[in-house]
Amino acid sequence: MSGNPPGMVPVSKKRNERSSSSSSGGSSSTNLSGLGLSQDLSNLFECPVCFDYVLPPILQCQSGHLVCSNCRPKLSCCPNCRGPLGNIRNLAMEKVAGSVLFPCKYATSGCTISLLHTEKIEHEEFCQYRPYTCPCPGASCKWQGTVEQVMPHLMCTHKSITTLQGEDIVFLATDINVPGAVDWVMMQSCFNHNFMLILEKQQKYDGHHQFFAIVQLIGSRKEAEGFAYRLELNSRRRRLSWEATPRSIHEGVSSAIVNSDCLVFDTNIAQLFAENGNLGINVTISTT
Ligand SMILES: [Zn+2]
Ligand SMILES: [Zn+2]
Numbered sequence: 672m673s674g675n676p677p678g679m680v681p682v683s684k685k686r687n688e689r690s691s692s693s694s695s696g697g698s699s700s701t702n703l704s705g706l707g708l709s710q711d712l713s714n715l716f717e718c719p720v721c722f723d724y725v726l727p728p729i730l731q732c733q734s735g736h737l738v739c740s741n742c743r744p745k746l747s748c749c750p751n752c753r754g755p756l757g758n759i760r761n762l763a764m765e766k767v768a769g770s771v772l773f774p775c776k777y778a779t780s781g782c783t784i785s786l787l788h789t790e791k792i793e794h795e796e797f798c799q800y801r802p803y804t805c806p807c808p809g810a811s812c813k814w815q816g817t818v819e820q821v822m823p824h825l826m827c828t829h830k831s832i833t834t835l836q837g838e839d840i841v842f843l844a845t846d847i848n849v850p851g852a853v854d855w856v857m858m859q860s861c862f863n864h865n866f867m868l869i870l871e872k873q874q875k876y877d878g879h880h881q882f883f884a885i886v887q888l889i890g891s892r893k894e895a896e897g898f899a900y901r902l903e904l905n906s907r908r909r910r911l912s913w914e915a916t917p918r919s920i921h922e923g924v925s926s927a928i929v930n931s932d933c934l935v936f937d938t939n940i941a942q943l944f945a946e947n948g949n950l951g952i953n954v955t956i957s958t959t
């Protein structure tokens with residue numbers, strides 16, 4: 672039997688050493704061992720409303736129909752039999768779910784991996800077939816697409832973002848003293864790649880402001896590992912710098928900002944380096 676196609680990394684082979692491609696022609700009899708049975712079983716867990724999988728804790732209606740935990744709160748009765756939904760748990764199905772291999776959520780986009788439901792969420796977060804979302808900070812833009820479509824989207828929908836060419840540039844944030852939470856965004860183009868520079872100003876509970884500066888690559892996590900970026904604030908006799916691997920826009924910058932995994936400084940430090948309310952940040956991209 673053929674294994675995983677070349678280049679695909681098996682995420683979990685603990686349960687199913689003999690994973691085979693589902694459409695191996697020839698015999699019409701169902702293979703009862705391995706993935707064949709497991710895939711048939713995964714169909715039993717399909718939610719009739721959203722077609723996602725019903726995963727533990729599994730609740731059923733009085734007649735035994737299942738509905739997923741996302742759809743359940745939105746329903747007043749069972750979508751199959753219109754009977755009351757109740758609060759009946761199905762422990763047998765929960766047990767079975769524990770040994771079934773479910774296809775990745777992005778199977779229709781090309782992912783061929785099936786895995787245990789306990790490993791599914793984590794894989795899907797890192798799955799290379801997960802669509803890219805708009806990399807602009809703030810959640811206002813709902814755009815999604817492939818990595819190749821990101822730059823055309825930015826140029827067409829976010830026209831105000833300027834791009835500077837070169838591996839060593841100055842990111843000038845103007846009016847850093849404007850009140851409230853503000854984002855400054857700029858693109859840097861070098862090494863045949865595009866990087867998004869973000870300076871985010873957040874208000875803390877005590878009224879103080881904090882600045883977070885970070886760089887993300889318009890590309891995959893793997894591509895991002897091939898680069899390093901340096902952010903530097905300079906004034907006479909003072910220098911503050913930060914070096915790291917750029918984030919990929921596939922993972923985004925919000926978790927890095929929450930964890931202060933970026934250049935972080937407060938208003939007082941910003942004043943030490945600002946001139947007339949404008950702050951220049953030297954940005955240097957290099958390959959590793
Ligand atoms: Zn559902
Ligand atoms: Zn029902």
Ligand SMILES: [Zn+2]
Nearest residue numbers: 775777782798
């Ligand atoms: Zn996947």
Ligand SMILES: [Zn+2]
Nearest residue numbers: 805812814828
């Ligand atoms: Zn957008």
